[in-house]
Amino acid sequence: MSISPRGPDLAEFLELKLREFAGDDGMALAQAWMRPPAQLMRVEALRRFKASRLSFADMLLRKVTRERWQIRLQWKECKDDGAAKFVYLIDTGRQAFTYIARVYAWDGVEKVGRRSDGANRDMFGALFIGAASEERIAREFATFDLKTEGQMRTDADVIGWTPANRSSRHFDSVVDALSSGQQPDGEALGYLMRNGGFQSSGRNGTVSYPGIPDDHPLHHPFFADLFAVYLVRLVSIDLVNAVARTRNSHAAQLDGSLARQLGVGNSSGQGMCVALQRWPHWVATWVSVRETALGYIKSRPVQAHCVAILKDSIDRTIRIYRRTDPQVLDGVAKNEAIIADLEQISSLVSQPTGFAVWGELADYVTAAMDGESAEQLNSLLLDLVPEFCDAIEPAFRLGTECQRRFDPAMTVADLRDILRRNYGWALRADRSLAETHQHFWYHSIDSGEQRRGERIIDPHERFESFIDHVGLMQRLAAVLVSHADSDRAGDVVLEDPDLHYAISRAQYLDRLPYAEIRDPIAHRDFIPADLLRFFLASLGIRGATPLSIRYVRGTFFQDHPVPSEFSGLEGSVRPFGQRAMSEAL
Amino acid sequence: MNHIVSVAYSELTRVLPWSLRALGYKFGTADRGAHLVATAAAISPAALDAIALARHRQERGPSMHRTSEGLAIEARDVSFLEIGPAAVDYLAAHADSTLHQTCTIVGATETALLPAIVAGADVYGLGCLAIVAGGAWHFCYCGPEGSVLVTGEGAGDLLGLVGGGSELDLVAQARRDAPGTVRLLVGKELQPASFPKGAVSPSQLVRKAQCHGIAVSQVTLDAIYSLEMLTWAPTSERSRSQAGFSVTASLQR
Numbered sequence: 001m002s003i004s005p006r007g008p009d010l011a012e013f014l015e016l017k018l019r020e021f022a023g024d025d026g027m028a029l030a031q032a033w034m035r036p037p038a039q040l041m042r043v044e045a046l047r048r049f050k051a052s053r054l055s056f057a058d059m060l061l062r063k064v065t066r067e068r069w070q071i072r073l074q075w076k077e078c079k080d081d082g083a084a085k086f087v088y089l090i091d092t093g094r095q096a097f098t099y100i101a102r103v104y105a106w107d108g109v110e111k112v113g114r115r116s117d118g119a120n121r122d123m124f125g126a127l128f129i130g131a132a133s134e135e136r137i138a139r140e141f142a143t144f145d146l147k148t149e150g151q152m153r154t155d156a157d158v159i160g161w162t163p164a165n166r167s168s169r170h171f172d173s174v175v176d177a178l179s180s181g182q183q184p185d186g187e188a189l190g191y192l193m194r195n196g197g198f199q200s201s202g203r204n205g206t207v208s209y210p211g212i213p214d215d216h217p218l219h220h221p222f223f224a225d226l227f228a229v230y231l232v233r234l235v236s237i238d239l240v241n242a243v244a245r246t247r248n249s250h251a252a253q254l255d256g257s258l259a260r261q262l263g264v265g266n267s268s269g270q271g272m273c274v275a276l277q278r279w280p281h282w283v284a285t286w287v288s289v290r291e292t293a294l295g296y297i298k299s300r301p302v303q304a305h306c307v308a309i310l311k312d313s314i315d316r317t318i319r320i321y322r323r324t325d326p327q328v329l330d331g332v333a334k335n336e337a338i339i340a341d342l343e344q345i346s347s348l349v350s351q352p353t354g355f356a357v358w359g360e361l362a363d364y365v366t367a368a369m370d371g372e373s374a375e376q377l378n379s380l381l382l383d384l385v386p387e388f389c390d391a392i393e394p395a396f397r398l399g400t401e402c403q404r405r406f407d408p409a410m411t412v413a414d415l416r417d418i419l420r421r422n423y424g425w426a427l428r429a430d431r432s433l434a435e436t437h438q439h440f441w442y443h444s445i446d447s448g449e450q451r452r453g454e455r456i457i458d459p460h461e462r463f464e465s466f467i468d469h470v471g472l473m474q475r476l477a478a479v480l481v482s483h484a485d486s487d488r489a490g491d492v493v494l495e496d497p498d499l500h501y502a503i504s505r506a507q508y509l510d511r512l513p514y515a516e517i518r519d520p521i522a523h524r525d526f527i528p529a530d531l532l533r534f535f536l537a538s539l540g541i542r543g544a545t546p547l548s549i550r551y552v553r554g555t556f557f558q559d560h561p562v563p564s565e566f567s568g569l570e571g572s573v574r575p576f577g578q579r580a581m582s583e584a585l
Numbered sequence: 586m587n588h589i590v591s592v593a594y595s596e597l598t599r600v601l602p603w604s605l606r607a608l609g610y611k612f613g614t615a616d617r618g619a620h621l622v623a624t625a626a627a628i629s630p631a632a633l634d635a636i637a638l639a640r641h642r643q644e645r646g647p648s649m650h651r652t653s654e655g656l657a658i659e660a661r662d663v664s665f666l667e668i669g670p671a672a673v674d675y676l677a678a679h680a681d682s683t684l685h686q687t688c689t690i691v692g693a694t695e696t697a698l699l700p701a702i703v704a705g706a707d708v709y710g711l712g713c714l715a716i717v718a719g720g721a722w723h724f725c726y727c728g729p730e731g732s733v734l735v736t737g738e739g740a741g742d743l744l745g746l747v748g749g750g751s752e753l754d755l756v757a758q759a760r761r762d763a764p765g766t767v768r769l770l771v772g773k774e775l776q777p778a779s780f781p782k783g784a785v786s787p788s789q790l791v792r793k794a795q796c797h798g799i800a801v802s803q804v805t806l807d808a809i810y811s812l813e814m815l816t817w818a819p820t821s822e823r824s825r826s827q828a829g830f831s832v833t834a835s836l837q838r
Contacts, residue, residue, distance in 0.1 A: 153591075155591060156591060202596030210594075211593075406708075408677040409678050445817045446819060446820040463603070463816035466612055488678035489674070490675045497667050498611035498613030500613055501612065
């Protein structure tokens with residue numbers, strides 16, 4: 001295998017690691033277990049993906065824990081109306097950076113958390129690239145206090161802002177309980193604050209992601225976003241403790257085991273589908289890495305010590321499903337059904353079953369049980385090969401940094417070959433009925449987010465967000481037919497400049513088999529929640545619950561470690577609640 | 586008040602595709618144009634002022650014909666945003682068959698984008714020279730540590746830089762060009778005869794912009810955002826009725 005002078009691309013890197021772990025013969029066996037794109041890249045398959053140790057939140061927290069990051073609350077101020085300020089310093093051992101949070105007096109109004117809410121949030125936080133000075137922190141707090149969308153701009157020393165809103169359902173009851181010296185009821189406790197959407201990579205003047213120093217621990221796809229959400233989780237815990245103390249100096253502080261149980265609420269809308277279409281190499285990376293790891297474990301023999309690990313992972317997962325809100329959307333497997341399947345799998349692997357390799361178990365489950373249970377098992381199987389998963393983690397950064405490139409000298413004949421090779425499914429799609437491309441996505445003034453409209457009926461189709469990759473490739477194919485085989489891509493673009501996007505997309509995805517979602521997203525029957533579930537599973541949300549065909553709710557970092565579990569230092573984090581957390585751990 | 590603010594490179598590449606579509610450009614052109622404009626702004630922030638004042642795209646596109654001197658593009662009122670990168674692509678596509686490929690572009694607007702357009706040939710491993718008749722020239726070549734961009738005025742300086750060879754012919758031809766003509770040359774072996782003064786590295790400028798942002802006037806930034814807002818639409822009643830948090834599944838499965 002030859003590797004380009006730039007270094008290995010995604011496929012090369014994964015092949016290198018697979019050969020390193022499995023050897024030549026083992027690599028072939030593992031690859032034989034990888035599902036073909038025609039099967040895996042359908043919405044029906046992607047929507048079943050579940051979070052795993054190769055999800056971004058899991059990878060981030062493993063890094064944080066392994067490197068024993070210290071998160072210290074350096075300064076706080078909390079008033080009895082609930083307004084507060086927090087300043088944290090995060091020390092990774094090699095670098096230190098600041099996070100600040102400004103919480104506003106609780107007005108009793110539940111905020112949905114749409115972008116159109118603008119400055120109307122219960123909280124704003126700022127994650128700095130480095131350690132910020134007192135003067136700089138004061139300036140950022142002053143910016144937040146403008147509370148006027150459009151006037152709030154920061155500098156390129158900030159990675160992003162973390163708007164968030166209180167959960168009126170939980171926040172007040174927790175504060176009330178603590179103020180009266182009691183612990184809140186942990187049964188229904190999921191989160192105290194909801195993520196309002198990390199505003200980063202240029203938004204409001206924040207630094208562009210490529211501008212984050214290469215050696216910064218958050219210079220990794222989604223690490224900054226998710227670490228910021230993790231910090232909101234800490235703020236929410238420190239906030240309820242602080243507010244309770246302003247009401248009663250003898251107020252209880254949140255018990256450590258309850259604090260660990262808390263995550264950050266999240267609701268994602270259909271606009272995320274646009275991101276998946278816009279950045280197909282993200283999709284390619286997520287699916288390729290996961291499927292490579294799955295191919296590897298499926299080719300490994302079933303061994304007793306792995307059975308024990310799998311049963312433990314199943315038990316943990318069942319506990320999460322038991323706490324997850326009921327699934328109410330048609331077509332989404334009920335939590336009880338998945339729990340029953342997982343229990344059956346646990347029982348199955350406890351007995352001599354004749355499964356020689358893990359892939360045989362996975363095949364059996366796929367044939368005999370719900371498709372979502374089968375994909376849940378797949379995610380849990382990755383726990384059996386942690387070293388391999390760790391080894392291929394760099395592929396996420398490698399794959400995401402892949403850039404769309406255009407080869408102007410490629411002949412039209414070669415371009416047609418690419419289309420035939422990779423887009424037969426799109427070129428054969430029958431578009432004669434309007435329902436096949438009935439929908440389009442557009443920016444909504446009202447919500448500040450992407451909404452789905454219907455062609456003809458809704459206005460602004462001419463400003464639709466890119467979503468229709470089937471139509472794009474069909475048009476490219478049609479234009480290419482009008483050119484001679486010997487013409488070059490540069491000739492085509494000279495006549496049709498807008499086809500630069502279509503051609504470069506086909507060219508740069510040619511080596512990424514898991515890139516294109518092989519279904520028409522513009523089709524009348526496409527359900528946005530299906531791809532949202534795929535996206536959220538890749539990020540690391542467990543127990544995602546579609547609230548409608550357009551929104552999916554979930555919780556980040558529930559049951560994940562709190563800083564006192566990994567910092568290893570006295571006095572880390574927790575100005576409040578420290579003792580309780582330590583005791584619980 | 587028109588004060589100076591910092592705009593992030595990624596902010597531009599996210600907002601500009603919409604701003605440019607508001608000006609009438611198709612998705613593929615606007616997507617590419619956004620990166621072109623952001624790079625041009627990283628090289629010289631004034632490029633953003635030009636885009637903020639750009640006119641709506643004309644329905645009439647460029648017309649082309651081939652002459653003995655190369656491709657001639659009549660592009661009156663067509664923006665370099667659209668025709669510039671496409672012309673470089675065309676020249677790059679054929680740069681392997683002869684030493685250099687040339688074309689002329691007449692009447693195109695937004696010449697502030699030319700530094701970024703010539704710098705764009707670098708991704709193909711090619712050098713590029715653009716000469717504006719009676720005005721500035723921009724020369725980007727592949728140096729040992731990445732691409733190098735030089736800008737100057739007048740044929741004298743350019744002749745001193747390129748030395749001899751076919752570039753000399755091009756300079757001579759450019760001297761005869763009518764005002765509003767831009768002559769483009771793309772080639773593999775395009776190198777300066779002497780080390781140029783005032784050279785910059787486009788990739789380093791982009792990197793700097795990604796790390797520290799780009800200084801821009803509030804008025805210009807507001808204008809770019811105002812263009813973007815033209816592409817936003819009110820949610821229709823029908824869409825609104827389907828968008829909420831209620832459970833409305835079922836129909837489609």
